[in-house]
Amino acid sequence: MPAPAKLHQFVYVSDATGPLTVEALQLLLRKARAYNHAHHVTGLLFYSDGAGENSAGAFLQILEGPEDVLRGLVSNIRLDTRNVRVRVLADGPVAERLFPEWAMGFVAVVPPDLDRLTDYLRGQWGAASLPRAQTMSPELRQRMQAVLDEYPVWPHFLE
Numbered sequence: 001m002p003a004p005a006k007l008h009q010f011v012y013v014s015d016a017t018g019p020l021t022v023e024a025l026q027l028l029l030r031k032a033r034a035y036n037h038a039h040h041v042t043g044l045l046f047y048s049d050g051a052g053e054n055s056a057g058a059f060l061q062i063l064e065g066p067e068d069v070l071r072g073l074v075s076n077i078r079l080d081t082r083n084v085r086v087r088v089l090a091d092g093p094v095a096e097r098l099f100p101e102w103a104m105g106f107v108a109v110v111p112p113d114l115d116r117l118t119d120y121l122r123g124q125w126g127a128a129s130l131p132r133a134q135t136m137s138p139e140l141r142q143r144m145q146a147v148l149d150e151y152p153v154w155p156h157f158l159e
């Protein structure tokens, strides 16, 4: 029997090229979830629309799944015109999934919350000169959960 594929994780931040409408986000999520579900990918996508700032918005995504699948996916995301400047914060093997229940969880947050999480990750993992294996601690999951809990659930993102 072939050995099961090793579990891998990517975490990156990127800049949105323009504000995304609810419909555009729904489309992105619907496609992403179908693909992820079929390829055993799970994770969480944070999006801030950059409101109040001279910015188009930003993404922070945690992807977990088979390494080859994730590498292909991250290459696609790098080429995706909906975002630019993909900066990988973590790229390495992990023992278990942090978000086993989500083909792609989603939450739209205010920019300071996204910045706080990004700063925390950079503080934990260094200024990310080179992507390397990292361990997602239970504390990090708790921090992300705390951000999630502050926001109401948007039913149309749960379809």
Ligand SMILES: Cc1cc2nc3c(=O)[nH]c(=O)nc-3n(C[C@H](O)[C@H](O)[C@H](O)COP(=O)(O)O)c2cc1C
Residues within 6 Å of the ligand: 028, 031, 032, 033, 035, 036, 045, 059, 061, 073, 076, 077, 078, 080, 082, 083, 104
């Ligand atoms: C911020 C962001 C996150 C994305 N996350 C995923 C994802 O988790 N899964 C997925 O299949 N596509 C995701 N996509 C879409 C991919 O970039 C790409 O459209 C998808 O892999 C299909 O590529 P293709 O049209 O070349 O087949 C994401 C795109 C963006 C901008």
